[in-house]
Amino acid sequence: MTDTFSIAAQVLQQWGAHVTPIRTSDKDESDWLATFGDFRLLVEEKTKIENEQADLERREKLARGEVHGSTLPLVHNNRLSGIVRKAAKQLASTASDIDHHCRVVWFTGTGFDAEAKHYQFMATLYGSTKIFELNRPGLKDCYFFRNADFYRFKDQLDGAVVAYLKGDQVTVKLCLNPYAAGWEALRDSVFAANFKLGLIDPVAEEAAGDAYIADTDLDRANPHGIVRFLEQKYALEQAQNMDMHLASALVAMPR
Numbered sequence: 001m002t003d004t005f006s007i008a009a010q011v012l013q014q015w016g017a018h019v020t021p022i023r024t025s026d027k028d029e030s031d032w033l034a035t036f037g038d039f040r041l042l043v044e045e046k047t048k049i050e051n052e053q054a055d056l057e058r059r060e061k062l063a064r065g066e067v068h069g070s071t072l073p074l075v076h077n078n079r080l081s082g083i084v085r086k087a088a089k090q091l092a093s094t095a096s097d098i099d100h101h102c103r104v105v106w107f108t109g110t111g112f113d114a115e116a117k118h119y120q121f122m123a124t125l126y127g128s129t130k131i132f133e134l135n136r137p138g139l140k141d142c143y144f145f146r147n148a149d150f151y152r153f154k155d156q157l158d159g160a161v162v163a164y165l166k167g168d169q170v171t172v173k174l175c176l177n178p179y180a181a182g183w184e185a186l187r188d189s190v191f192a193a194n195f196k197l198g199l200i201d202p203v204a205e206e207a208a209g210d211a212y213i214a215d216t217d218l219d220r221a222n223p224h225g226i227v228r229f230l231e232q233k234y235a236l237e238q239a240q241n242m243d244m245h246l247a248s249a250l251v252a253m254p255r
Contacts, residue, residue: 006031006032006045007045007047007106007108007163007165007170008031008032008043008045008106008108008161009032009045011163011170011172012032012034012043015036015191015194016036017034017035017036017041017191018034018035019032019033019034019035020032020033020034020035022094022098027093028086028089028090028093029090029093029094030042030043030044030087030090030091030093030094030103031043031044031045031090032044032045033098033100034191036189036190036191037190039101039102039189039190039191040099040100040101041100041101041102041103041104041189041191042091042094042095042098042100042102042103042104043103043104043105043106043161044087044090044091044103044104044105044106045105045106045108046083046086046087046105046106046107046108047107047108047109047110048080048083048107048108048109048110048111048114048117048121072113072116072117072120073120073243073244074116074119074120074123074243074244075120075123075129075146075243076123076124076127076146076147076148076149077120077121077123077124080107080117080120080121080124081124081149083105083107084105084124084125084149084153084157084160085149085153087105087157088105088149088153088156088157089156091103091105091156091157092155092156095156101182101185101186101189102158102159102182102185102186102189102191103156103157103158103182104157104158104159104160104161104174104186105157105160105161106160106161106163107121107160107161107162107163108163108164108165108170109121109163109164109165110164110165114164114165114166115164115166115171117164118162118163118164118171118173119244121160121162122162122173122175122200124148124149125148125149125150125160125162125175125177126143126144126148126150126175126202127143127144127145127146127147127148127149127150127151127220128141128142128143128144128145128146128148129141129142129145129146129241129242129243130142130241130242130243130244131145131212131227131230131236131239131240131241131242132239132240132242133236133237133238133239133240134237134238134239134240135237135238136237139242140210140211140212141205141210141211141212142211142212142213142214142230142241143202143211143212143213143214144213144214144215145214145220145223145226145241146220146223147220150175150177150178150179150180151179154177154179154180154181155180155181157177157180158176158177158180158181158182158183158185158186159174159175159176159177159180159183159186160174160175160177161173161174161175162175171198172195172198173195173198173199173200174186174191174192174195174198174199174200175200176199176200176201176202176203178201178202178203178213187199187201212230212233212234214226214229214230216229223241226241227239227240227241
């Protein structure tokens with residue numbers, strides 16, 4: 001990423017960081033060392049560009065006057081998980097040679113489905129779903145309901161910046177990994193202070209009664225068992241999980 005346009009480097013510099021590119025070597029290396037005073041952050045940047053074929057098919061459909069519809073499930077995604085796995089490997093490689101306090105992967109979604117990829121990436125990190133009770137209104141986030149990349153790579157990732165680009169505007173969130181040794185240092189850092197409205201902290205959300213955490217060793221292939229665990233932990237009644245989707249429909253209008 002260091003030899004191409006970088007959204008991460010621009011944003012970090014706007015926040016006052018000194019951003020140094022990591023020199024390439026015969027090892028897999030991360031992209032940036034961002035320094036905020038005494039706080040040193042390793043950053044591996046990944047950008048998800050829309051598939052060219054999907055873009056072409058959408059344009060052709062709109063040109064014919066047809067409605068283009070799409071639905072994207074906001075759940076753990078294997079392709080995005082591959083991006084996380086690669087980033088974790090690069091960060092671990094660089095961390096052995098460069099002094100630092102925390103490590104993050106910076107993911108930016110671009111193109112038509114940029115916002116959907118933004119939420120899907122967070123679901124991939126957290127293995128999240130929504131939980132509701134049949135006899136009570138409302139939904140709450142449940143973290144680590146499914147296999148989660150934050151748990152899988154807890155020794156490599158203290159957190160992640162999850163962003164999406166819309167026009168010339170970038171929306172960013174900082175997701176904390178509560179299973180990582182350095183997550184509290186990341187939470188309390190000068191870097192994290194820039195995310196006044198975009199800090200995802202499962203521990204704080206659980207403490208406030210706004211979210212659940214499935215901190216159990218139960219097999220994630222058995223969602224019924226995870227739901228029963230949540231019922232016992234939080235005194236829930238007739239709990240169910242529900243995955244969210246992001247749907248869209250487009251039609252071309254004459255000028």
